[in-house]
Amino acid sequence: MPVISASHEFEVSDLFVNLQPFFGHRLFLKVEGFNFAGSIKLKAAREMVAQAEAAGVLGPGSTLVESSSGNMGVALSVLAASRGYKFICVTDSRCNEVTRRTMESYGAEVHLITEPHETEGFLGARIRHVKALLAADAKRVWLNQYLSPGNWMSHYRTTAPAIARQFPDLNVLFIGAGTTGTLMGCARYFRERRPSVRVIPVDSVGSVTFGAPPATRHIPGLGTSVRPALLDESLVESAIHVEETDTVRTCRELMRSGFLFGGSTGTAVSGALRWLNEHYGDGAGGVRERVTAVTISPDLGERYMDTVYHDEWVRGSVGPEGLLPGVEHRGLGTGVAAGLQTVSG
Ligand SMILES: Cc1ncc(COP(=O)(O)O)c(C=O)c1O
16 A cells, blocks of 8 residues: 555556446546545646746745636645645636535635626636736746646646556547646647557537537536637547536446446546447447447546436436436535536636
8 A cells, every 4th residue: 555645645547447347338437536636637736736846936935826616726725735835716606615615624715706707707707816816916826727738748647658558459548628638648648659549539518629619518527618728639539529418327327336426427438438339339240349448537426416416406407318217316405506617627
């Protein structure tokens, strides 16, 4: 067992769930939720902080400032606590309460934006607030997950090599797209080292990342309302777009098999299965046995008890098609369900 002295040092890099017994295809799920921030975002946060420290931008007395809808905020709260920085997270009223309270418990100051910008939505309003905070105090440092090369580099250095090591026969890699840090890090790695691997982005319906029209989205993590600056579409294939009802149903199917994952895991698995069914659905000539596919689970499911795993929320927000017959999901009933999120990061 590893022995650590700082919470961000702990990482589970080699855990994969074989989904073939449940869905038929040789699809493996890389699990990223087992760390002290509870999500894949800890990797990006760690790399961005390390780069800023090495560049002398961040040091004793600095205050980190970041715009986040949830997981990046928690990851930076963990790092700030363990590295001795102050942290101000700028989020908005759609950030769920559990996430907000978690950040505050780590010692972060949470600024809640309640009015969207007239043309650039909540994200635009949050960025403006970040800029005002920076202008008011020179000790404040914005790492900017939407632009920082550390975001994609963390996955180029860790996530992609871990997948490559475990699956020398990998054919297809499905990656959910939020800021596109995970997608770009993996795409660059496989383009350089194993260009035969097909890298396919998975996005949610209503996200503008790959040029589709905007629409309301409720499940956080994947999708954007402003095209991500990190994205280089020339390195990836056409994106798959997944409806939120399919996201929720897939999450619940996984849960029935004993795996409680976050919303974006349902999106990634649902998109991957649709693509595999379209291409190899009939399994002719034993093709299902020969095609190896991997996708990523960015976080676990507890934070989604009042949304994805809450029947009333699903009926009201996503639609009744998201429900599976048989099991009732009643959530925590704390009213957290009202805190919808529609932006990534
Ligand atoms: C739950 C969840 N899934 C997926 C993602 C997307 O990751 P990336 O920002 O690297 O595209 C995020 C990032 O915010 C996330 O929090």
